[in-house]
Amino acid sequence: MSDGAIIDRMYAALGSGDIDAALACYTPDALIWHGFDCVAHDLDAIRPQWVAMKPVFPVQELTDIRREPIAGGFVQRHLWVVHMANGERKAWPVCIFVTIRNGRISRLDEYIDRAGTFEPQDDGPLATPGLEPA
Numbered sequence: 001m002s003d004g005a006i007i008d009r010m011y012a013a014l015g016s017g018d019i020d021a022a023l024a025c026y027t028p029d030a031l032i033w034h035g036f037d038c039v040a041h042d043l044d045a046i047r048p049q050w051v052a053m054k055p056v057f058p059v060q061e062l063t064d065i066r067r068e069p070i071a072g073g074f075v076q077r078h079l080w081v082v083h084m085a086n087g088e089r090k091a092w093p094v095c096i097f098v099t100i101r102n103g104r105i106s107r108l109d110e111y112i113d114r115a116g117t118f119e120p121q122d123d124g125p126l127a128t129p130g131l132e133p134a
Contacts, residue, residue: 003074003100004067010105015060019050027106035111059083064128073099079128080112081120090117093128 006025013021023043026032031040041049064079076098081091092112099107120126 003069003098004076006100006103006105007074007076007096007098011060011062014050017054019047019054022050023047025105026108027101027104030105031107033107033109035109036114056085057082058085063126064131066131070097072101073097077128077131079126081126089120091120091126092117 010022010025013019013025023046026043028043030043032043032046033040060080060082062078063081064077066077067074068076074097075095077093077095079091080094081089083089092114093116095111097107097109098105118129
């Protein structure tokens with residue numbers, strides 16, 4: 001499995017609500033850091049956050065994925081698009097730095113400005129505003 005395949009598998013599991021499958025993509029000692037709270041969460045701490053996210057965002061997808069290798073992993077920019085439980089569709093530009101160890105994610109640093117959301121105007125695949133097409 002390529003390094004990128006593990007993050008694709010993780011986001012697919014997370015989007016479908018399969019928290020156990022998403023967590024299985026990580027090493028047991030993995031840390032997930034968020035730029036919005038500046039806390040490195042272990043898997044026990046991230047599980048309830050992911051469980052709580054699914055009812056609020058029942059449909060989640062990534063689009064406009066741009067991935068570049070870095071030492072020990074890769075950096076990825078993507079657009080996180082959700083259909084909220086109330087029917088609204090929202091999107092956020094996200095940047096993640098991913099460290100891979102033995103084919104699994106050992107650290108994920110996520111930069112997302114939770115205030116930086118926008119409402120997409122159509123239901124098709126989206127591009128990140130202001131970036132050149134990939």
